Amino acid sequence: MAFMMERGTETHKMSPEMQQCIDDCLECHSICLMTANHCLEMGGKHAEAGHVRLLLDCAEICQTSANFMLRDSQLHGLTCGTCAEVCLRCAADCERFPDDEQMMACAEVCRRCAASCREMAHMAA
């Protein structure tokens, strides 16, 4: 992962595509948790149950998907495939708030993670 490679602490071998996908999942997990918090603090339409739930769903499947890859699991294609689907739904839901900077940043990260996970799922299939 980028943050490890910069510091030169990563020694385990892994394809650059998988390293990138782990990075994308961890970034998406982080921004979804922060965005859920932002929405709760904004209240109103931002905090409607379905939206916050989707952000929490996306955060969790991104974490799980990253962990399968970090374990070098042979089944990471399954979790990456599911993760890609959830990220797309989350991105679309965030894009309903074009005036909210945090939400738009979150949507962008979700779409990047979806593309990366879809690619990994195809490579694993």
Next chain:
Amino acid sequence: MAFMMERGTETHKMSPEMQQCIDDCLECHSICLMTANHCLEMGGKHAEAGHVRLLLDCAEICQTSANFMLRDSQLHGLTCGTCAEVCLRCAADCERFPDDEQMMACAEVCRRCAASCREMAHMAA
């Protein structure tokens, strides 16, 4: 869930099938973590990387799948579908050790969870 209903503390409405599936996922998560520990302590063939990894994969996706249902997520069909697949692989891998009581108990729980998750995935589709 069974343990909540027994104590009368569960008040949130949820279908009996979903309650059962959450129970099955939590039980499978628990026994997979305990079995991973058992395998590490046995060493040798029990502790080969691929096997322990699969137990950890199964424990984690079961937890994620249970959490999606506990949040009443509209996307639980996706995680239940993936969970069913991982549980079947884990069961088959445990069944390579017919003389090991812990492994056989784990396989049984994995197969029950797989059936339950598959059913939930179909109902959601």
Next chain:
Amino acid sequence: MAFMMERGTETHKMSPEMQQCIDDCLECHSICLMTANHCLEMGGKHAEAGHVRLLLDCAEICQTSANFMLRDSQLHGLTCGTCAEVCLRCAADCERFPDDEQMMACAEVCRRCAASCREMAHMAA
């Protein structure tokens, strides 16, 4: 755990106190996630950021604490100690809503989990 012992699938040795504590943590994790959902659906004061956040905090540390015990970790006293603290805060926050059945049920489970975790932390020290 209760649900395993009922079905006769648990074979790993563990003290009854630890089994009870795992059960309490898993139950608390589950009800906190369901209560967070309930609060988001209620909206208003139920869904204020600090309260939902505390329910999510409690759900997560309960899960982590259960997992340390399921792994038979020598460090479970540390996570149980932290879990007991978080559960007490969560219980007190839920008790601000005496007319809400779900919240009161959650508070009761949190207090039981706090007591159980405190006991485990003392036994481990």
Next chain:
Amino acid sequence: MAFMMERGTETHKMSPEMQQCIDDCLECHSICLMTANHCLEMGGKHAEAGHVRLLLDCAEICQTSANFMLRDSQLHGLTCGTCAEVCLRCAADCERFPDDEQMMACAEVCRRCAASCREMAHMAA
């Protein structure tokens, strides 16, 4: 976090110290999971139950600790304090293998995360 700030996608306000601590926890989580995998593949003394368990413990509490901070939880001092303890134990256990590059890299990351979490715990107290 570094990886978000580089890409300019982070918009939520957070102290630089907390951002650094989240980064340190996520890095430690990742390297501990990869090191557990490495140990399982090496087998022998590398894969002894107590050592693999400690790596899994460390990975999990780092993730939980990061998530508390990402939610901007008022209780992050508690999880950071516990995380610092677990990281120190994990570092010491990895340092028993001075000839293993992955283990030494893991120990270094664990010590950095322990220092960062200890600092956060003090600031929160």
